[in-house]
Structure formats: C-alpha cells, structure tokens
Amino acid sequence: MKTNWLQDFLQIIYPKFCAGCGSDAISSSQPFCLLCESKLPQTHFFKMKENPITNIFKGRLSIENGGSAYYYTNDTAIQTLIYSMKYKEDRNMGIYLGKLLGKKLKESDWFSQIDALVPLPLHKDKEKKRGYNQAELLCQGISQISKCEIITDAVIRNKATTSQTHKSRTERILAMEDKFELKKTERLAGKHILLIDDLVTTGATLEFCGLEILKAADTKLSVATLGKSMH
Template identity: 45%
Template structure:
C-alpha cells in the first residue's frame, strides 16, 4: 500500500509539479511555498524591533505616527521583487498571504506594535481593483491578521480618484499626484482606535502619507504603518 502511494505521489508530481515560488526548484515539501534556500535568502529588515528606523524617518515632520515597519529590503531583480510581482500581477494571493503572515510574526515579536485595533489595507482605486480582482494590500493584511488575530477593516477608507503611477516621479510630484485622494467613510468606527495601515512597497511614503492624513482626521485615532518591502531611493 505504501509503495502504491509513493508511485501515485511521484506520478502526480511528474505531471503537476509543486515548485518553489521563488526559484522554481521542486525540492520542497508540498505544504511549503518557498524552498529552504529561498526562505534563508529573504532579506528581513528587523525594523520592527527598533525605534527611529528608516521607515519611521520617512514620515518625520510629515505625519504623526506611533511606529512603522517594512519586513523586507526591496531591490530590482531580487527574490522579493519577483514574489511581489507574482502577488500583484500573477494572481498569486497565496504568496501574499504567506509573506503577510511572516510580517505579522515579526510584529508580534516586537513590543512596538501592541494593542492594534484594526488593520487597514491601502485602498486601490475601485476600477483598478475590479480589473485586478483583488487588492494586494488586503491579501497582505489577511496574512498579518492570521498571525496577530487582529480584524481587517476594508471599505472604510475610500480612494476617490485614479492616480498615475508613482514610479518615475520625484518626491514633490508623488505628493501632488496623491494629495486629497483618500477619504474615510463613517469615520466614527475609527474614533480612539489604534490603526495599522498596510501596503506592499514603500519608497517615498507619499501615498501612505495621504491616506494616513485621512485616517487621522478621525477623533482620537493613532496611526502605525507597515509594508512588505522598503525600496530605498
């Protein structure tokens, strides 16, 4: 019987191989998304453990936040870029959830992200979300929620207008591009709450700043920020 199961498993693996989402290797357990080599190569930042880290410094003098974190360093042609590309453009929500869980565990191991009431994903413009089929920030939030047992609050922060890609804009242009793009619907639910605003990648922080300003209009609200990756300029 065990021999038959082994043959069946090998046959299924031949026609439906389970491969690493990072490097494509088939040397991994069927329950894992990444092989041990790729797991060991994930460029964790450990920012969650440290006050005044590079993510928090981005917002100095711009918006009052309690704590900020990015789980990984982002670089072009890197493993993290490939995984985030799969999440955003290849419908690979599984990898987004997995990376979100890793970030949630890092936040749990820090004493700087305690008593968070809600996770809020940075909203996409509705037409863009419909076209993609999901918001990648919500997928990440679901992973964090699985690790931290904190509810995800969606459809409360609204993106009012489509904004052009920020990729080739400098800091001032990025801010002008997203200024006034967000509003909170029924903001009383955020009164006196401690919020963690979540996105995939942070560069200048202009979009998160604009969204954070809308959230902080709610009475007594405090704001934290977390992203999967940090793309240093």
C-alpha cells in the first residue's frame, strides 16, 4: 500500500507519459498505457507448434519449440521500446519487455517444460560499452513471471561482430561461425534450455549459439524472442 501511494505521489510530481501515445494514464513503473500495450502487434506464435520461427530453424537447428511475441517493423511502438532498451540505457524497459514476453509464454504453457533461461551472449567488449546485455534484462523479466533459473556463464561470445542489421542471411551465417563457445557443459547438461533474444531476422545468431548449447549432454533447446523482424 505504501509503495502504491508513493508511486502515485511521484507520478503527480514527476509525471511519466506513455511511450506510445503520450498519455499520462500510466503508473510510474510502466512505460506504456494499457491501451497501447494491447495494440502491440501480437504474433500468437507461442500457441502454434509450427510457425514462422520454427520454420526458420527447420533443418538448421534442432529445437522443441520456437516463437516470437510481436511483429517488429520500423516506426512502430515496439521499435521505440526495443530502441530505448538497447540504446538509451533503459534497463527498466528491458525488464518490462521481458515481463510482456513472459506473460505470452505463460499463456501457452511453455514454462512447464523449461528448466532454465539462457540470454543470447554479447561479446564482453560490447557488453562493457553498453553496460548490460539486453537479452539478460529480458530474462530477468521473464523469470519474474516464470521463476525459471537464468544461466549466463555457460556459453560465451568469444569474437565480436559488426552490426548484422543490413546483412543478408549468408553474410550473417559467415559472420557468426565460431563466435560462440560452450564453457560450462555441466550447467546445461540434462536441461531444457530456453534461449532468449530481443529480435530474430534470419536466425543465424541464435542458430550458432543454439548449436553450442546442444553440445551439452542430453540438452533440449527452445527459442523465444520478443520480436520477429518483418524486414
């Protein structure tokens, strides 16, 4: 009760506005009003055993399930939110978006199968420059919904890459070869791992990280992202 009162007071003194429509009808802990949140372009992939995400990895990576929560296109609210998380040092946004992703996963009963979450690793230099790994923030939000363990030290990104945004699928695959390394097999062995990232386009980055994860004995893999790029 005290916390709610304090949040209401702070909203009066230092009002926050919805990142989508500019309304002040939001709590101090939320970046989006409920109306704008409901308008985010949902994919409903988590309710489909086969969907565009599982099709991306067919014949390339053995996964149990795959999905994305929202469609991602330029000049939309979901792009604004992800940009804020990645490039404006908005850690709270990352956790908030993770909760949204976690709720979508929970609706489809994925968590009954998952043992642990693994955020897609950043190279140590890039993570140091940014100050955090956005995929790990998403995992923190998901974990608040699912109570799943987060494992961050089993797979590392041992080589830095340039931006993948404007690269073709072939260029992305060549750029990702030998970029990930399984360091702690025992952390993943015998578990069903849910690999998390913010966006999927061609799936090359997730594919090569996933292949390293599957080197651990008796490991199963599923993949989930916040957004599915429509580019």
